[in-house]
Amino acid sequence: VLNPRNFSPIAVSAVMAMDPVRVLVTGAAGQIGYALVPMVARGAMLGPDQPVILHMLDIPPAAEALEGVKMELIDAAFPLLKGVVATTDVVAACTGVNVAVMVGGFPRKEGMERKDVMSKNVSIYKSQASALEKHAAANCKVLVVANPANTNALILKEFAPSIPEKNITCLTRLDHNRALGQISERLKVHVSDVRNVIIWGNHSSTQYPDVSHATVKTQGGEKPARELVANVEWLQGEFIQTVQQRGAAIIKARKLSSALSAASSACDHIRDWVLGTPEGTWVSMGVYSDGSYNVPAGLIYSFPVTCRDGEWSIVQGLTIDEFSRKKLDATAEELTEEKALAYSCLS
C-alpha cells in the first residue's frame, strides 16, 4: 500500500496515476459495512488522493442487499472509487486485495455475552483465513472487526500461516476513541486535544482503558490528563466502566451494535497503520503479542503502538503501576481462556 506521506506534492499527483488500492470489506451488506464503504470510497481510510477498488463480500441471503449497496456506491459517484466487486464468492472477494477489513459475522444481540457469539464466528474466520492466504496480495494488511475481534484475528492468523503475523490486527481503536471522548466530555475540551490514552487487552468488558500516560493540550501547554481530571476515584471507576460497557450501552439504546463509530474507527486504524501516527502520538491496536509488558506471547492483545512506513511498533518503556498490572493481567487471562474456547469450538 502506498504511503502518500512519503511523497512530495509532485509525487503525490503521480500516486493518483498509480494503481488503486483494493480494499475488501466482508459483511458489507451489514450495518457497519453500510457505514464503512462510503467512508473508504471518500478517502477517509487511505487518504484523499488514493484511488480505491472496493471488494464487498457477504453471504447468499444478503446478496440482494449487497447488490443494493453496490448500486448506491455507483449512484454516489465517488471520484476515488475506481471499481466495485460485490460477491458472495470468497475467492473473488479476496483476490488481489491489499487491505482486508473483516466485518462479516454474527453480531451480538441484546442480552448476549460475547462468548455466545464465539462458536458462530471462529469457524468463519478459519475458512476466510485460507482464502486470504491463497488469494490476497502479498503483504495484505488485515483488520478484524467482527467479534470476538481479538480471538477471530488470532484464529485468522493461525490458519493463514503464510501471512506475516504483523499484518493481522484487530480493532480496539473504537475503545481508544471512546476513552478520548470520555476524557474530553469530562474536561470540556476538544477531543483532538486529548491524546495517548491506552486500551490494553481484549475488545470486551475486561479491556483496560488507561489514562496514566494521557495528556491534554491546554493554553498552558500539554498537561497530564490525570492531573486535570484530579479525581482518581472517577478515573479508576466510572471512567473505566463507561468505556468497557459502551458497546453494550449502544446496543441497549439502538437495539443494534455500534456502526458509524465502528466504521469510523476502522478507517482511523488503517489510516494510521498505512500513513503513520502523528509525531508524539500513539494509538491502540490489537496486535500479536511478543511478550511486551509481560503480556503472554501468542495472543492478539491491544497495546499502545506507533506506526511508520506501514509498520506498527509497540510503545516500550511505559511504567505500569500495581493497579494497571492487575488490569493488564485480567484481560490477558480472559484472552487465554477465549483462545482455548475458540479451539474447542473448532474441534
Ligand SMILES: NC(=O)c1ccc[n+]([C@@H]2O[C@H](COP(=O)([O-])OP(=O)(O)OC[C@H]3O[C@@H](n4cnc5c(N)ncnc54)[C@H](O)[C@@H]3O)[C@@H](O)[C@H]2O)c1
Ligand atoms: N471491534 C469492534 O470495535 C466492533 C464494534 C462494533 C461491532 N463489532 C462487530 O462487528 C460485526 C459486524 O457488526 P454489524 O453490526 O455490521 O453486523 P450485521 O449483522 O449488521 O452485519 C454482519 C454482516 O456479516 C454478514 N456475514 C455473516 N456471515 C458472513 C460470512 N461468513 N462472510 C461474509 N459475511 C458474512 C451478514 O450477512 C451481515 O450482512 C459483529 O461481529 C459486531 O459484534 C465490532
Ligand SMILES: O=C(O)C[C@H](O)C(=O)O
Ligand atoms: O460489544 C459488542 O458486541 C458491540 C461492539 O463490539 C462495540 O464495542 O460496540
